[in-house]
Amino acid sequence: MGDETRENELRHGNHDLLRRERRSLLRVGPDSRWTTVLPVAFIIISLVSLVALPIVVSRHTAKMRGEISIIAEPARRAANEIQIDLSAELDKVIAFQVTGQPQYGSDYERLVRDQEQNRSALQRLAPGLGGDVDDELQDLFVQTSRWHDDARSAEFLQRQLPQEIFLTRLYERHPTYEKSLRAASNLEIAIQSGIEDRLKRIRDVERINTSLTIILTLLALTSAMLVAGLGRQMRLLAAEAVKRRGEAEHEAVEAKNARAAAEREERRAAFLAAAGQELSTSLDQQQTVSTLARLVVPNLADRAVIDRLDSAGVLRRMAVADKRDGVKTGAAHDAETISSVPEIVVAAMKERQPKVFGRSANIAAYLGIADGEAHASIIIIPMVSRGETLGVVAATAPEGKPFTSADVALFADLVRHGSLAIDNATLYSKSQQAVRAREEVLAIVSHDLRNPLNAVTLAASLMQMSESLSPEDQEQIGTIVMSAKRMSRLIADLLDVTRLEGGKRLPIQPEPIDVQSFFHEAQEMFKPQAAASDVQVESTIVDGVPKIYADRHRITQVLSNLIGNSLKFTPPGGTIRFSAERKDESVLFRVSDNGPGIPKEHLTDIFNPYWQAKRAERMGAGLGLPIAKGIVESHGGRIWVESEKGAGTTFYFTLPVARKVKEAGMAGVA
Numbered sequence: 001m002g003d004e005t006r007e008n009e010l011r012h013g014n015h016d017l018l019r020r021e022r023r024s025l026l027r028v029g030p031d032s033r034w035t036t037v038l039p040v041a042f043i044i045i046s047l048v049s050l051v052a053l054p055i056v057v058s059r060h061t062a063k064m065r066g067e068i069s070i071i072a073e074p075a076r077r078a079a080n081e082i083q084i085d086l087s088a089e090l091d092k093v094i095a096f097q098v099t100g101q102p103q104y105g106s107d108y109e110r111l112v113r114d115q116e117q118n119r120s121a122l123q124r125l126a127p128g129l130g131g132d133v134d135d136e137l138q139d140l141f142v143q144t145s146r147w148h149d150d151a152r153s154a155e156f157l158q159r160q161l162p163q164e165i166f167l168t169r170l171y172e173r174h175p176t177y178e179k180s181l182r183a184a185s186n187l188e189i190a191i192q193s194g195i196e197d198r199l200k201r202i203r204d205v206e207r208i209n210t211s212l213t214i215i216l217t218l219l220a221l222t223s224a225m226l227v228a229g230l231g232r233q234m235r236l237l238a239a240e241a242v243k244r245r246g247e248a249e250h251e252a253v254e255a256k257n258a259r260a261a262a263e264r265e266e267r268r269a270a271f272l273a274a275a276g277q278e279l280s281t282s283l284d285q286q287q288t289v290s291t292l293a294r295l296v297v298p299n300l301a302d303r304a305v306i307d308r309l310d311s312a313g314v315l316r317r318m319a320v321a322d323k324r325d326g327v328k329t330g331a332a333h334d335a336e337t338i339s340s341v342p343e344i345v346v347a348a349m350k351e352r353q354p355k356v357f358g359r360s361a362n363i364a365a366y367l368g369i370a371d372g373e374a375h376a377s378i379i380i381i382p383m384v385s386r387g388e389t390l391g392v393v394a395a396t397a398p399e400g401k402p403f404t405s406a407d408v409a410l411f412a413d414l415v416r417h418g419s420l421a422i423d424n425a426t427l428y429s430k431s432q433q434a435v436r437a438r439e440e441v442l443a444i445v446s447h448d449l450r451n452p453l454n455a456v457t458l459a460a461s462l463m464q465m466s467e468s469l470s471p472e473d474q475e476q477i478g479t480i481v482m483s484a485k486r487m488s489r490l491i492a493d494l495l496d497v498t499r500l501e502g503g504k505r506l507p508i509q510p511e512p513i514d515v516q517s518f519f520h521e522a523q524e525m526f527k528p529q530a531a532a533s534d535v536q537v538e539s540t541i542v543d544g545v546p547k548i549y550a551d552r553h554r555i556t557q558v559l560s561n562l563i564g565n566s567l568k569f570t571p572p573g574g575t576i577r578f579s580a581e582r583k584d585e586s587v588l589f590r591v592s593d594n595g596p597g598i599p600k601e602h603l604t605d606i607f608n609p610y611w612q613a614k615r616a617e618r619m620g621a622g623l624g625l626p627i628a629k630g631i632v633e634s635h636g637g638r639i640w641v642e643s644e645k646g647a648g649t650t651f652y653f654t655l656p657v658a659r660k661v662k663e664a665g666m667a668g669v670a
Helices: 002-026 028-099 102-128 133-153 163-228 230-279 285-296 343-351 361-367 405-464 471-501 515-532 552-569 624-634 661-669
Strands: 303-309 315-322 326-329 355-357 378-385 388-396 511-513 536-541 548-550 575-583 586-593 639-643 649-656
Touching (some): 028 163, 133 163, 230 285, 285 303, 285 315, 285 388, 285 405, 303 361, 343 355, 361 378, 361 388, 378 405, 388 405, 511 552, 515 552, 548 552, 548 649, 552 575, 552 586, 552 649, 624 639, 624 649
Parallel strands (some): 536 575
Antiparallel strands (some): 303 315, 303 388, 355 378, 511 548, 575 586, 586 649, 639 649
C-alpha cells in the first residue's frame, strides 16, 4: 500500500512537471515579441538621438561662443585698456614734473576717467565671466585707488616739486603703482583664462558629440543584428525546451533532494552564526560558559556538562545544563573538582576527537544522571583552542533521538565556537590583569624614583650655585643635573605611554596660542644644540595662519620630539625646516630634514612605543613619536609621516584653529 502511494505521488509530480514545461513553451511566443520590440525601439531611439544630438550641441556651443564675443572679449579689451592707461600714468607724472606743462596733468586725469569707465563696464560684465574675475576686479579697484590717492597726496600733478623731493616721494609710492599694474595684469589673465575655459568646454562638447554619435550608430547597428538573429535564437530555444522536458523528471528529483539538503545546511549555518554572535557578545568567562550551555541544551541535547582544565591539569565543572532545571554555572576558582574521570573522556581529550556511544553507567554518573533514567546516546567533545585542550563538553541525546553524524558535526562546530570564545575571554581576563599590574608597578616605580631623583636634582642645583668649585667640577655637576632631568622626562614619558596604551587620552589644558611666538620659542630652544651639531634650523609661517587652540606645554613637547628626532639623524651641514599654514579649519605643521630618511617598510612602525629603526644604536627610548601622536590626537588632530630612504623625512600634524574652542576643548577633555 505504501509503495503504491509513493508511485502515485511520483506520477502526479511528473505530470505537474510536464505541464510546467508546456507552459514554458507556450510563453516563448509573447517573450519573443518583447525581444523583437526592444531592439527595434532602441534602433528608433538611436536614430532620433543622432538627429537631435547635433542640434542640441550646436545650440549649446553657439551660446558659449556668444558669451565669448559679447561678454568675455569686451571685458578683456577693457582690462587691457586699463593696464595700458596705468602704464601711461607714470609717464604723465614724470613729464609734468620735468616740464611743468599743465597738459600732462589733464592727460593724467583723462586716463583716470577712462579707467573708471572701463572698470564700470567690467563690473557689468563680470557676473557673466565667473571664476576669479570678481575678486581680481575688486583687487584692481583697491590697488588703483591707493595709487591715485598716493599720487594726489604726493602733489605729483598739483605743482612742480624739487627733484630730490619728487624722487623721494616717487620712490615711496612706486610699490603701490606696481601693485596696481600687477592687479590689472592679473585681471586680464583671469579674463583670458575664462575665455580659454569656454573654448575648452566647446571643444570638449564637440568631442563628446562625436563620440556619442559613433556610439549610437554602433548600438543601432548592433540592435539591427540582434533582430536579424532572433529567428535562429527562437529555434534554438524551442529545441532546448524539448531537450529540457526529457530531463525534467531527473532534475526534479535532484532539485528536491538538493533543496532539502540546502535547507538543512542553511538552518545549520544560521544556528552556528547566531551562536557565534551570542558567544562573542561577552568577554566574561563565566558568562561565556553559561551561554554555551544554554545553546547546547535544549537545542542539541537534554543534559550537558562543561568541564574546564585548570593550570594543574584537573577538571573543574564550570556548568551543568538540563532541559528541566536550566543552567547552573560556577566561578573558576570555586568550581567543583571532578575526582573520577572516565577513561573515554580522557581518551577524547587526548585524541581531540568527538566520541559517541550508547548507555554507560560510568558516564551516567559522570554526567550526574540518576539511575534508571533513559538516555539514547552520549557524546563527548573536547574543547580545543590554539592547539591546546581547554576542557570537555559531555551531553546526552534527546529522548528517543540518538546522535547522527550530522548532529555530531553540528555539535563539534558549536563546541569549536564556544572553545574559541572561552579562550578569548580567558586571554582577555589575563591581559586585563597584566595591564592593571603594569600600571600599578609603573605608578609605584615612578613615585619611588621621583623622590630620590628630586633630591639629586636639588642637591646638584645647590652645588652649582657654589663659587668655590672648579670649572671641571661645575661641568660634572651640570652633567648630573642634565641626566636627572632626562630621567624625569623618561618617567613622565613612561606614564604617558602607559596611559595611551590603556586607551585613554592625555590630559590637556588648551588655550589660544600665537604660532609666531610658539615657533620663535622652539627655534631659540634648539639653537645651541643645532649649532653644536652644525645643523641649520629654519622656520616659516605662511601669511594668514590664525591662532591655534591647544595646550602650549604639550604642543611644545610634540615639536621638541620631532625636531629633536630630526637632529639625531641629520648629518653636519644639513637643514631642518619647520613651517605652518592654514588648512581648512585647522593649522598644518611640517617638520622636515634632509637626513638619510626612513625605509618604507618602517613607516608603519615608527609611532609604536619602544620601536627604533636601528636597534644597535640606542638613540632614545622610542617614546617620543608615540607620545607626540597621542598629544596631537588628544587635541582632535592627526599626525603622519612621509619619507624615502636617502631623501629626508617630513612629519605632518594638524591642530584646530582658535575659533573652534568648544569642539577642541571637548576632544581634549575626552
